[in-house]
Amino acid sequence: MNKKVDIHHITRVEGHGNIVVNVQSGVIEQVEWQVPEAPRFFEAMVRGRSWEDLQTVVSRICGICSISHSLACIKGIESAMRIPVSEQTDKLRLLAHYSEQIQSHVLHAGYLVAPDMLGAKSVVPLVQTHFDVVKTVIKLHRMANGWSDLLAGRTTHPITFKPGGFSKIPSETELRALRVTLADAVPDLTSLVDVLASLADQLPDFERETEYVALVQPDRYTFYEGQIGSTDMAEPTSLMEFESVVNEYVSPQSTAKWARWHRDSYAVGALARYNLNSAYLKPLAKDIARTFDLETRRHNPYFNTLAQVVECAHIVESAVELIDDLLTAGLRQEIPHVEPQAGEGVGCVEAPRGILFHRYVFDDQGRCTSANMSIPTNQNHGNIQRDMEVLLPQIVDRSEEEIRLWLEMLVRAYDPCISCSTHYLHVEFV
Amino acid sequence: MNKPKVAIFDFAGCEGCQLQIVNMEEEILDLISIVRLVEWREGMSEQSEEYDVAIIEGSITRPQDEEKLRQIRERAKILVALGACATDGGVNKMKNRFDLQEVKQLVYGADSALPHLDSAPTKAVDEIVQVDHKIYGCPIDRREFATVVRSLILGKRPEIPNYPVCVECKRRENVCRYEYQEICLGPITRAGCDARCPSFGAWCFGCRGPVDEPNAQAARVIMERYGKRAEDLEDRMQLFGHK
Amino acid sequence: MSARKLNQEVFRSWVNELIARRRVVGVQAKEERFVFGPLAKAEDLRLDYDVTLLPPKKYFLPPRDDLLAFTTQGEYASRIEDEPFILFGVHPYDVVAISQLDAVFSEGHYDVHYMTRRRNATIVACDVQTASAHVFASAMNTATVQDGFDLLLTKIGDHYLADARTDKGEALLTAVPGGSEPTEADFAGREQVWRRNRESLNKHELKCRPEELPTLLENSYDDPIWEERAKLCFSCGSCNLVCPTCYCFDVRDDLNWDMQTGMRTRVCDACLLNEFSAVAGGHNFRSRPAERYRHRFYRKGSYMPHKFGFVACVGCGRCISACVAGIANPLDIYNRLIAKSPEIQAPEPAASPWAGSAKELREGGGDGRSLEMAARSGGALSPGTGLAREAPPLPEGTHSEGVQASRTIAQLEAALPQEGFLLPGAALAPEGVPSEDIYVPQAATLVQAKPLTELETFYEIRLDSGLELGHEPGQFVEISLPGFGEAPISVSSSPSQAGTFQMVVRNAGNLTNALGQLTAGDRIGVRGPFGSEFPVHDVMKGKDILLICGGIGLVPVRSAINYILDNREDYGHMTILYGAKTPGERIFADEQQDWRKRDRVTVLETVDEPDASWHGHVGRITALLPLIRIVPENTIAVVCGPPVMYRFVLKELKTMGLADTSIYLSLERRMKCGVGKCGHCQMNGVYVCQEGPVFQYSAIREVMEAI
Structure with missing residues (x-):
């Protein structure tokens, strides 16, 4: 055979x-x-760039997680130049960051994974067969995009983020309108949950426990700040030491660089965040996690997509609270003023598909002299490989067609963002 | 109506321009009511070797990609370059300012000599094949994309602005970034974005590339007026491949 | 009309009451600057503003203005925005600018889009409280204003003096009770504000009187300053776009996703932009930045004064702030030219503005010198003097309907039924006000469409109304294709041909390419006929006729040829000289054979690039001229061809002894609107769509951009 x-x-x-x-x-x-993605050499290209232009450049690492890349960059600059940031700025950034999580999660679950679960090759035939589902997905996606537009100036490649603050902030009226939109999105979200819950059994029943790595913070389910947590570690690790977490290496079996920490691979992303932080989910998110029975499937990589949906609910709930905080405090126009200085800094956020690290060194003119970025998809590649190695023997008797679909779905479940993988290599095939 | 077949291909880039097509939301349904999407790897599993319109995203950085692009050009009646990477090389062009060996060494270290790491200088699509239409921007503006698609279906050459961003910036009643002593590329950059960055309080980064006859010399000269140096301007012009 | 004195509290409640009753747009802060925007509450109003980023014209001529909705079946429905609103806090210089725009859009072809918005506006003017960094209203006599608005607010101490000048203003003022009767002292206080503003809105000085600008510019056309300054010009159009008196626009079509319906929209355009004067064939009539740069100063200081009787600069200073290169200040340019022009004298030192208004003078208001100064100024050209003054004599050869043809808002208002302040929208077309939309095409059907050459197609068209087009030889129409827009096309058939008209179109742009795909039975839209004609009814009668045509220049001339042949006895000998690039590009070759057979007709042809099939003349069209003999004093010549041709042909005709008055030229320009509004077809001050395309050469000899 x-x-x-x-x-x-x-x-x-x-x-x-x-x-x-x-x-x-x-x-x-x-x-x-x-991964044969054409390498793009961002770390090399940003050398010599001014701190003022850096976010614009590195945002272009990835169209889907550009807000995360931009925030990691801005935080890296702020850490290197010791630029203070107001509470308002942090809250508005987190709000913008939330919008990207929803954008990306809905895109992934609704447009990319749902066709698998509904037996289609793309979302296009679903327009005929599952119009209501498609409509809900579109509505949620539009809501998230409008949200990003408002905070970041654009859904892709944010405009308003500046070291030290924002170039433009929304008005209180706009924030109030956003709050209404968010509240309106809850029924859409729950209807999407119902559809996915009814299909959850169609996801392959496969488990492989691994090390899960994500940002952690005492008392909250964090995306935007914290330290590096691992299911294999009791204590978190400082962001400044991220290279010792990622441990990029060349696999003897592949030419691609992989990451490993305590085991020979680890996983990042929604499921990793869930495994580390689920205690701090908001009530609706907890309900949804129960609906999906996520707790018992927390080592099934295919359930990463459903963990993303749980996060969507958590984010909507958190964002409403965040807006209330902002409105209670009242918005102030803050003009960032930065004097560039020499220094080295790390910026880290959770991109929708996992933890993301940027490190920069600047000279006294504020020009970047060196950069290093560790991308979530890079960190997952090794884990995808290990999953495949365990999964394939379990399904090797099935048809080629089925093997193909299960493997494809496995890769998709990780929501890989391969453009991000700036370290990645081109591979010749058999 | 006999719907034209459209295929979308991506090369080196962030895929943010394709994402703008997804971001059309409900209008995607309108889009597929007038065209047949036959290949779009990011969004669907179907593949095709037959298409009327090929939309190319990304810049070309490897010899084998040049070959693939030539094949696409042969098959397509109309070839559209989508986004700054395809129209101008985009941010990827910054790589060309460095020694390629050194760049590889920096990113890949000891592994940089491996043959599969081969990378050539970044090229825009029209440096390799003839491009019929360009949709500028990083990322593209989805309204402009929609307008271009409808124009092509109608049989009309899309009307892409050949005037500076200032035109749209003035129409949107923004405060000029030069009033804040910032270096804005608006006066030499092709409009069509509705002055999005200045409208959100940022300077124009020039992502749509220069107008056909940019007065770059004047841009250098006026730096002095704003207490800036011509080098700072040139620095910014390099971000998206302005000369 | 009444006036009231409002304290801060009454003022605020008055404004809030207006907001409650009607759409109010007013001045508000935007970052460190100011803009006109929808007003939510009186507290947001900033009447202490210096200048707004964009002038209030955006409420009459929005940056994007939907003109009409269309279907691809060729149906057009005019889109008229018809909602009353209050424009609150307009500075005097902007009031003057609005009056100027009123003249432009009501003159000749009445623009119902602009004018409906304008009629719906109640303008609350406000005397300047803070001078902007670059204002020079003092120099332009626009620091104060006495007409062109409905109600005037002047801040005196802690109070506002609100002075209603029209019924609309009165209705506004009496909408809410409160305030007190102003005293003599209040009016005296206002006089003081006016006096102060006339002197202090002077951040830049003009070293001549505004009405001397046309004279100044007469001799400055070739001054090196244009080239020198334009070196820094980005051709970004910012100076145009922020200008309260600039109004040029472009028109574009957008289809909806159904591919069946769409919108024709006009967008603000700018004559500084590179392609402003480019035609579909690719020729750009103002391709150099210096030409475009100069055009703006001439338009403000010479062309508009000649056409409308006012200097089209009101001293707001916006262009100075908007130009990143720092080259847009009109006074800087004018003053440099003045320094080189001994005949232009600086005004007397500390001369107070002389404008005032008729009303102010009648009522004995204003300072004592107003009357004297107004008399001295000749009254016509200062922008502050409004519209109703007589236009100055025009330079030889330009003809304009001048301001007589324009309707002022006041005249229009007089024709309106008395509108209560709180009544909903003004009736769209009250008696006496045109309701017809000049931008809506009439439906027509192609009777015939046949290829003439590889590039040109011949069309015969019938209006669906069954009416005749009613054109004269030499005129053009705007052909409309839904989704593609419009293009000016010469009519090629003689008016004597009944039932249909003909045209020939070269595939050169989007519309003409699409037109090339159409066949008999397809529908198109037609506006027109527009423009001037060959003088077949008078000047040409009894004369020998010499027609010199290059390429598709024969198309409009054919209309005259066939008219003359249809009325053969009225004219003398007719000589037709025709030049084409290649034998394959000759048009109407068969018809030329018929012409040759007619009585007293000579047809000579030449081609630039012959092929094996060609046995005729070879060379430029000028090579044919020595082959013919004319009686100069009894000959009328007509020239039409590509832009490069005219200069050479005119030179030859001169040596043949033909007077400039005996030569008529048909000129091509970018005639976008056809009705003298959009500004694209202008050659210097001349609107080709109105005064052309046919010109007597003597009339445009001095028009530098013509040939």
């Missing part, structure tokens, strides 16, 4: 990735997750 699966450029993921499986007479000869 020979099987060959060669998925060249897996679809419905951000960026280019390949899955290669070679089974000879029932013996697995090869199972590989490869």
Whole structure:
């Protein structure tokens, strides 16, 4: 029994990735997750750039998580130049950051994964077969995009983020309107949850416990600040030491750089955040997690998508509170004023698909002299490979078609953002 | 109506421009009512070798991608470059300012000599094949994308502005960024974005590339008027491949 | 009319009451600057503002203004915004600017889009409280104003003096009780404010009187200053876009997703932009930045004064702030030119403004010198003097309907039924006010469409109304295709041909390419006919006719040829000289054979690039001229062809002894609106769509941009 699966450029993921499986007479000869995305060398390109232009450049690492990249960058600059940031700025940034999580999660769950669960090749045929679902997804996505527009000036590649503050903040009237929109989104979210819950059993029943890594903060489910937490560690690790967490290395079996910490791979993303922080979810999010029975499936990578949906609910609830805080305090126009100075700093946030690190060094003119970025998808690649190695023997007797679908769905579940993988390499295929 | 077949391809880039197509939300349904999307890797599993319109996102950074692009050009009746990476090379062009070996060394260290790490200087799509239409911007403006698509279906050459961002910035009644002593590329950059960045309090980064006859010399000269140096301006012009 | 004195509290409650009753737009802060915007509460109103970023014209001529909705079936529905509103806090210089725009949009072809908004506006003017960094209203006599608004507010101490000048203003003022009767002292206080403003809104000085600007510019056309300054020009149009008196616009079509319906929209345009004067074929009539840069100063200081009787600069200073290169200050330019012009003298030192208004003078208001100064100024050209003055004599050859044809808002208002302040929207078309939308095409059907050459197609068209087009030879129409827009196309058939008209179109742009796809039975839209004609009814009668045509220049001239042939006895010998680039590009080749057979007709042809099939003349069209003999004093010549052709042909005609008065030229420009509004077809001060496309050469000899 020979099987060959060669998925060249897996679809419905951000960026280019390949899955290669070679089974000879029932013996697995090869199972590989490869990434042929053209490398773009951002760390090299940003050298010499002014601190004023840096966010604009690194935002372009990824169109889907540009707000996260921008925030990591801005925080990195602020840490390097010791720029103080007001409470209002932090709150508005978190609000903007939340919008990207929803944008990205809804895009992933609704446009990219839902077709698998509903037996379609894309969202296009679902317009005919599941119009209500599509409509709900579109509505939520539009809500999130409008939200990003308001806070960041654009859904993709934010405009308003500046070291030290914002170039423009929304008005209180606009924030109030946003609050109404958020409250309106709850029924849409729950109807999407109902659909996904009814389909959850169609997700492969596969488990592989691994190390989960995410930002942690005492008392909250954090996306925007904190320290590096791991399910293998009792105490969190400082952001400044992120390189010792990521431990990028070249795998003997692949030319791509992978990450490992306490084991030979780890996972980042919504499921990792859930595994580390679920105690701090808001009530509706907790309900939804129960609906999905997420607690018992917390080691099933396919459930990362459902963990994202749980996060959507948590974010909507948190964002409403955040807006109330902002409105109670009253918005102030704050003009950031920054004198560039030499220094080194790290910025870290949770991108929708996992923890994201930026490190920068600046000279006294505020020009970047060196940069390093560790991207969530990079950190997941090794874990995807390990999952495949465990999964394939369990399903090797199934049809090629089914193997192909399960492997594709596995990769998609991680919501890889391959454009982000600035370290990644080009690979020649069998 | 016989719907034209449209395929979307991506090369080196952040895929943010494709995302703007997704971000059309309800209007995607309108879009697919007038075109047949036959290949769009980011959004659907179907693939096709037959299409009337090829939309290219991303810049070209490897020899094998040049080859793929040529094949697409041969098959497509109309080829559209989507976004700054495709129209001008975009931020990826900054790489060309460095020695390629050194860049690879920096990012990949000891592994940089591996053959699969090969990377060539960044090129815009029209440095390799003929481009029929360009949709500028980083990212593209989805309204402009929609207008261009409808124009092409109608059989009309899309009307892309060839005047500076200042035109739209004035129409939106923004305070000029130069009044804040900032270096704004608006006066030499092609409009069409509705002056989005200045409208959100930021200077224009020039993501849509220069107008056909930019007065770049004047831009350098006026730096003095605002207490800036011509080098600071040139620095900013490099971000998206302005010369 | 009454006046009231309002303290802060009464003022605020008055404004809030107005807001409760009607849409109010007023001046508010935006960052460190000010803008006109929808007013939510009196507290947001900032009448202490210096200047707004954009002038209030945006409420009459919005940056994007939907003109009409269309279907691809060729139906058009005019979109008229018809909602009353109050424009609150307009400074005097902007009031003057609005009056100027009123003249432009009511003159000749009445623009119902602009004018409906304008009629719906109640203008609350406000005397300046804070001088902006670059205001020079003092120099332009626009620091105070006495007409062009409905109600005037002047801050005197802690109070506002509110003075209603029209019924609308009166209705506004009496909408809410409160305030007190102003005293003599209050009016005296206002006089003081006016006097102060006339002197202090003077951040820049003009070293001549505004009405001398046309004279100044007469001799400055080739001054090196244009080239020198334009080196820094970004061609960004900022100076135009913030100008309260600039009004040029472009028109574009957008289709909806259904691909069946869409909108024709006009957008503010700017004559400084690179492609402002470019035509579909690619020729740009003002391709150099210096030409465009100069055009703006001439338009303000010469062309508009000649056409309308006012200097089209009101001294708001916005262009000075808006220009990043720092080259837009009109006074800087004018003063430099004055320094080189000994005949222009500086005004007397500390001369008070002389404008005032008729009313002010009648009532003995204003300072004592007003009357004297007004008399001295000749009254016509200072912007502060409003519209109703007589236009100055025009330079030889330009003809304009001048201000006589324009309706002022006051005249229009007189025609309106008395509108109560609280009544909903003004009736769209009260008696006496035109309701017809000049931008709506009439439906027409292609009777015939056949390719003439590889590039040109011949069309025969019938108006669906069954009426005749009613054109004269030489006129043009605006052809409309939904989704593609409009293009000016010459009519090629003789008016003597009944039932249909003909045209020939070269595929050169979006619209003409699309037109090329149409076949008999398809529908198009037609506006017009527009423009001037060949003088077949008078000047040409009894004369020998010499027609010199290059390329598709034969298209409009054919209209005259066929008219003359249809009325053969009225004219002398007719000579047709025709030049084409290649034999394949010759148009109406068969018809030329017929022309040749007619009585007293000579047809000579030449091509630039012959091929094997060609046995005729080779070379430029000027090479044909020595082959013919004319009686100069009994010949009328008509020239029409590509832009490069005119200069050479005119030179030859001169050597042949033809007077400039005997030569008529048909000129191509970007005639976007066809009705003298959009500004694209202007050659210097001449609107080609109105005064052309056919010109007597003697009349445009001095128009520098013509040839």
